[in-house]
Amino acid sequence: MSEFETRAIHTAQHPDPLTGGVIPPIHMTTTHKQDGVGNLRKGYEYNRAANPTRTALQEALASLEGGRFGLSFSSGLAAEDAIIRAVMKPGDHVILANDMYGGSYRLFARVFKAWGIDFTIVNLNDSSALEASFVSGKTKMVWIETPSNPMMTIFDISAISATAHKHGAVAVVDNTFATPYLQRPLELGADIVLHSTTKYLGGHSDVLGGAVVLNDGELAKQIEFIQFAVGAVSSPFDAWLTHRSLKTLALRMDRHCFNGQAVANYLEARTDVISKVYYPGLESHPGHDLARKQMSGFGGMISMKFSGGKQAALKFCESTELFTLAESLGGVESLVNYPAEMTHASANGSPIEVDDDIVRLSVGVEHVSDIIADIAQALEKI
Numbered sequence: 001m002s003e004f005e006t007r008a009i010h011t012a013q014h015p016d017p018l019t020g021g022v023i024p025p026i027h028m029t030t031t032h033k034q035d036g037v038g039n040l041r042k043g044y045e046y047n048r049a050a051n052p053t054r055t056a057l058q059e060a061l062a063s064l065e066g067g068r069f070g071l072s073f074s075s076g077l078a079a080e081d082a083i084i085r086a087v088m089k090p091g092d093h094v095i096l097a098n099d100m101y102g103g104s105y106r107l108f109a110r111v112f113k114a115w116g117i118d119f120t121i122v123n124l125n126d127s128s129a130l131e132a133s134f135v136s137g138k139t140k141m142v143w144i145e146t147p148s149n150p151m152m153t154i155f156d157i158s159a160i161s162a163t164a165h166k167h168g169a170v171a172v173v174d175n176t177f178a179t180p181y182l183q184r185p186l187e188l189g190a191d192i193v194l195h196s197t198t199k200y201l202g203g204h205s206d207v208l209g210g211a212v213v214l215n216d217g218e219l220a221k222q223i224e225f226i227q228f229a230v231g232a233v234s235s236p237f238d239a240w241l242t243h244r245s246l247k248t249l250a251l252r253m254d255r256h257c258f259n260g261q262a263v264a265n266y267l268e269a270r271t272d273v274i275s276k277v278y279y280p281g282l283e284s285h286p287g288h289d290l291a292r293k294q295m296s297g298f299g300g301m302i303s304m305k306f307s308g309g310k311q312a313a314l315k316f317c318e319s320t321e322l323f324t325l326a327e328s329l330g331g332v333e334s335l336v337n338y339p340a341e342m343t344h345a346s347a348n349g350s351p352i353e354v355d356d357d358i359v360r361l362s363v364g365v366e367h368v369s370d371i372i373a374d375i376a377q378a379l380e381k382i
C-alpha cells in the first residue's frame with residue numbers, strides 16, 4: 001500500500017469488525033466504557049483526548065503528508081494556534097512572509113502580539129533579508145505559506161527550512177493551497193505541515209477543519225497537549241466527512257490542475273482587460289521553475305490584476321454566473337473572491353495588504369469549457 005492514491009482510500013479504513021460494514025461507522029460518543037479504573041479500551045477515554053473516527057483521519061493525514069504524527073483540529077486557525085503555543089512563549093519572535101492568508105496574519109498581529117510574541121515580515125526568498133530577520137535567541141519559528149494566498153508566490157521550502165534550522169528555528173509550512181498530493185513539505189526539510197482542511201482536503205465546502213503533521217515526537221506531544229488542554233478538536237462527524245473526502249483528493253486535484261492551467265492560459269491571453277495573471281503553472285510566473293521543482297502540479301488557485309482597476313475587478317466579481325462570489329476555496333465548485341474586502345480585509349493597512357485591482361479564483365472541477373465561458377461573459381461586462 002505504498003502509493004498515494006491507494007493510501008488515501010485505505011489508510012485506517014478497515015471494515016467494521018462487528019457488522020462487516022465496508023465503511024467504518026462514525027463514533028458519535030464523547031466517552032468510553034472503562035474495564036476498571038484506568039483500564040481503557042484501546043486507549044480511548046474522553047472525546048477531547050481521542051475519538052476513533054478522528055484517530056482514523058489523523059492516521060490518513062499523516063500517511064499522505066509522509067509524516068509520523070497527524071492531528072486533526074476544528075479549523076485551520078485552531079491548528080495554527082496550537083502550533084504557535086507549542087513552539088513559542090511570550091518574548092519569542094517569528095518570521096512571516098510578505099504574502100500570506102489574512103487570517104493567519106491577523107492571528108499573529110491581533111492575538112499573539114498582545115501576548116508578547118513579536119514578528120518580522122520579509123520576502124522569505126530574499127536570503128540576505130531573511131538572514132537579517134533572525135533575532136538571536138528569540139526567533140523560534142519561520143512561517144512559510146506556498147503557494148501563498150492570494151498572490152501565488154512560491155517560496156523555496158528547502159532553502160528557507162535550512163536557514164531556519166541554522167538559527168535553531170522551526171520551519172512551518174501552510175500546505176493548504178498545494179495539498180500533499182502536489183507538495184510534501186516534510187520531505188523538503190520542513191518541520192511542521194499545516195492545513196486548513198476546510199479547503200482542498202475537505203473539498204466540498206461543507207466541513208471546517210485543520211490539520212498538523214510532523215515527524216518530531218517531542219513537538220508532536222506538545223501540540224497534542226495544547227489540543228487536549230484547549231479543546232479545538234474536530235467532531236467525529238467532521239472528521240468522518242474529511243476522511244471520506246481524502247479518498248478522491250488525487251482525482252480532484254488532477255482536474256483542478258488541468259482546469260487551472262487552462263483558465264490561466266486563457267486569462268494570460270486577455271491582455272485587453274487583464275494586466276497580470278498569477279499562476280505558478282505559467283512560464284511567466286517568477287516562481288515557475290521553483291514550483292516545478294518542489295511541486296508535482298500547480299493546483300487550481302489563480303489571481304489576476306485588472307487593467308481597469310478596482311471598478312473592473314468589482315464588476316467582474318458581480319458578473320460571474322458559474323463562479324459563486326464567496327470566501328473560501330478548494331471545493332469542487334468554482335468560487336470568485338475579492339481579497340481586499342473579503343479574505344484579506346484584515347490585512348488592509350498592513351505590510352501584506354492586497355491591491356484593490358486583484359481578484360482571486362478558486363477554479364473548480366466543472367467542465368473546463370463552461371468555466372472559461374463564464375469568465376469570458378463576465379469579462380464582457382466590465
Ligand SMILES: *Cc1c(COP(=O)(O)O)cnc(C)c1O
Pocket residue numbers: 075076077078101103104145149174176177195196197198199208209210
Ligand atoms: C483558510 C485558510 C486558513 C485558515 O483555515 P480555517 O479552516 O478557515 O480556519 C489558513 N491558511 C490558508 C492558506 C487558508 O486558505
